[in-house]
Amino acid sequence: FFRHDVLVTNSLHKIAIFGQRVPDKLVVEPSFGAMDGVNNFLRCKRQHLQGKPVFVLGNEAADLDSCVCAITYAYLEYHLHGLQTVPVINIPRSEFIFRSEVVWLFDHLGISVPDLTFIDEVPLHDYCEDGKGRILLVDHNKLAVKQQHLSPMVYGIIDHHVDEQMHVDTCTHRREISLVGSAATLVVEAFTESDVGQALASNDMAYLLLAPILVDTVNLDPAFHKVTPRDEAAAQFLSSRHARDEDAGRLLFDTLQKEKYNTARLSIDDSLRKDYKAFKFGAHNVGIASVLDSIDDLIAKDAAGFHAICDDFADRQEVVGLVIMCAYFEGGDGGDFKRQLIIVQPPKANYDAAAAVFQTLTSSLEGNEGEELAVTVLNPNISGLLPSQAVRFYSQGNTAFSRKKLTPLVGTWFA
Structure with a gap:
């Protein structure tokens, strides 16, 4: 069997892994690295879209498990059955x-993000209407509400959630739904079912597949009641094939946990967008963004542009007030948990409305109404930050007040 990036030869002998016969020796002769092969495969999407594409669609959370499963299962089906697969990350x-x-993981392994396909880049509904495209679901077994019209296209599922009994009649390719810790475990089992798959599941591909299994099972720790024997077997199989030392799994898990909360790659605008909700207080639309940075670290991303960025963000969201809730651990992991607040009066908004909201928020925080939050006015001395009467900074002594608790309190200030 030959495809553009791998030549497989083997001699078989009887070793049981996942109940399958596996090779005694696999010789994989790639013309380049495993991720080069994946990247070349990702670049095939243009040709695949012109034929009879099979979209391998992860769930709307687009978490690590979903993203990795979409790419790796699509890659397997392309090699194993010659399907014109296109992995789709189910977010814009x-x-x-x-x-x-x-x-971080994709950057670490060299997976080309520009060559990935996101849900806003491919018109799945057009392929549904034409009857040319098909869908393999990974990490979910029921399409999201806004994607229900794609149901006739679903002809395969690999998932580890409770079976919703959907797409039963259309799944003629594969329907594997099992309550294991990670969907990646089921994808690994699919790799082990053939010599070709086992050859592909080596080196960086094995490392890539191992990542979501470790994250979803909390590093295979039985104390968290997430890991199953199948997850353990999958992890053991992958660990024997990624050519890293015995501590690699633990280091990978620790790094992924740390990177999940790493905000270094986020701009100020990214930080505001990541966890944002809009509320109506009285007659006014006010946005509240939760960010995982201190005031100093957030503004230091672009101190000179901070005010303009907040103004542009508020303008896009069509709000007359913006609250930024900062939450962080002082000194990094292991330090004390802290909260801070930034109140912004967007200059592009209706001035009277924006000024009224700003006045209500700041006077309430600094008066008896905000006593429960235990706020203290801050005057950050950040290089490049321009002085402004339209922004106020606070430390929040009562760290129990998350956005969920703060919102109803703020509502009373506008009643």
């Missing part, structure tokens, strides 16, 4: 930066 490309641990 602009939101991918928020999946910090996925961004």
